[in-house]
Amino acid sequence: GNSVTQMEGPVTLSEEAFLxxxxxxxxxxxxxxxxxxxxxxxxxxxxxxxxKADDKGSNKGFEATYRKExxxxxxxxxxxxxxxxxxxxxALSGRGSYIPTFGRGTSLIVHP
Amino acid sequence: EAGVTQFPSHSxxxxxxxxxxxxxxxxxxxxxxxxxxxxxxxxxFLLHFVKESKxxxxxxxxxxxxxxxxxGTYSTLKVQPAELxxxxxxxxxSSQGNEQYFGPGxxxxxx
Numbered sequence: 001g002n003s004v005t006q007m008e009g010p011v012t013l014s015e016e017a018f019l020x021x022x023x024x025x026x027x028x029x030x031x032x033x034x035x036x037x038x039x040x041x042x043x044x045x046x047x048x049x050x051x052k053a054d055d056k057g058s059n060k061g062f063e064a065t066y067r068k069e070x071x072x073x074x075x076x077x078x079x080x081x082x083x084x085x086x087x088x089x090x091a092l093s094g095r096g097s098y099i100p101t102f103g104r105g106t107s108l109i110v111h112p
Numbered sequence: 113e114a115g116v117t118q119f120p121s122h123s124x125x126x127x128x129x130x131x132x133x134x135x136x137x138x139x140x141x142x143x144x145x146x147x148x149x150x151x152x153x154x155x156x157f158l159l160h161f162v163k164e165s166k167x168x169x170x171x172x173x174x175x176x177x178x179x180x181x182x183x184g185t186y187s188t189l190k191v192q193p194a195e196l197x198x199x200x201x202x203x204x205x206s207s208q209g210n211e212q213y214f215g216p217g218x219x220x221x222x223x
Contacts, residue, residue, distance in 0.1 A: 004154070036214075043116060043214035044155075044203065089155065098210060099145070099168070102155040 002027045006090045006103035013080055013110050021075040021106045023064075023090035031092040033057075033066050033073040034100060039086045047075075047088070080110045114138070116206050116215035124221045130192040133218045137186070137206030143167075144187050145212060146179060150200040158202075161187060194222045 006023040013019060025033065035047040035057070048057030050066035050073065057064050062077045073090060087107050091100035117136045125131050137144050146158040158177070159169040163184035172179070176195070181187040191198055199222045205212040 038214075041216060043216045044205075045214070046211060098143075098207065098212070099157050099160065100155075100212075104152060104154050105149075 002031065002092060002094060002101040004090050004092055004101055004103035006088075006106050008104070009087075009107035011106060011108045013108070015082055015110055015112050016079045017110075019075070019077040019080045019084075019108065021088055021090075021108070023073045023075065023103060025071050025073065025090075025092050027071075027092055027094060027101075029095055030068075031094050033064070034091040034093070035062070035064055035073070035075050036089040036091060036100075036102075037086045038089070038105075044089065080108070082110050082112055084108060085110045116204055116213050118202075118204050118215040118218050120218060121216065122219045122221070124223065125194055126223055127196055128193045130190065131194055131220060133189045133191075133202050133220070135187045135189070135204030135206075135215060137204070138208075138213055141206035141208045141213075142184070143207040143212075144181060145205040145207075146187070146189055147203040147205065148200050149203065149217075150197075155203065158189075191220070194220075196222050198222050 003026045032051045034049045036044040037047045048059040050057040053068035055066045090103040119134045144161040149155045157171040160167045161181045178190045201217040203217045205214045
């Protein structure tokens with residue numbers, strides 16, 4: 001079956017540091033890949049997505065590239081802000097399915 | 113436009129009691145989904161409504177969980193009787209197309 005593995009948190013960074021949150025997946029076929037973010041007290045929001053190999057999703061300074069050869073979709077940001085503190089979930093959905101398979105989430109804490 | 117709302121935000125109950133969680137989807141969204149995140153683990157799919165019909169309930173853990181969506185608007189998820197392992201955060205999401213919009217979740221603690 002499908003599964004997503006992401007690095008355990010919390011990840012603690014200083015403002016303006018570089019961020020990487022690793023995500024690898026197992027799936028049959030060619031899934032779509034997603035990063036969701038949950039800010040404190042809010043619902044999950046779709047942050048970015050990629051639907052085929054070598055696609056790069058980007059939003060709010062975050063990027064992730066769909067790497068089929070390494071089955072990875074690592075999330076990166078060049079300079080994090082305190083407001084980026086949240087829980088980040090990597091997810092995938094198979095072709096024809098709208099139900100995501102989520103990873104365990106990675107908490108990011110950015111301090112001034 | 114209002115997003116997906118859930119009530120209550122937090123519920124603490126004793127083992128054996130009953131709890132009902134409510135989800136109000138975005139107006140006009142036919143699809144409504146329930147998910148659960150047990151502490152520190154993955155967010156798991158529970159079930160999917162299309163309007164008032166259950167499209168997929170393959171993720172429901174057992175018959176202590178009952179979901180309804182009368183009239184195709186809001187949905188309730190009842191846990192009866194609650195067990196300790198039911199503790200977690202219950203998310204609701206709605207959609208009209210591919211993208212799901214999530215609510216803030218209800219944190220359920222069973223003691």
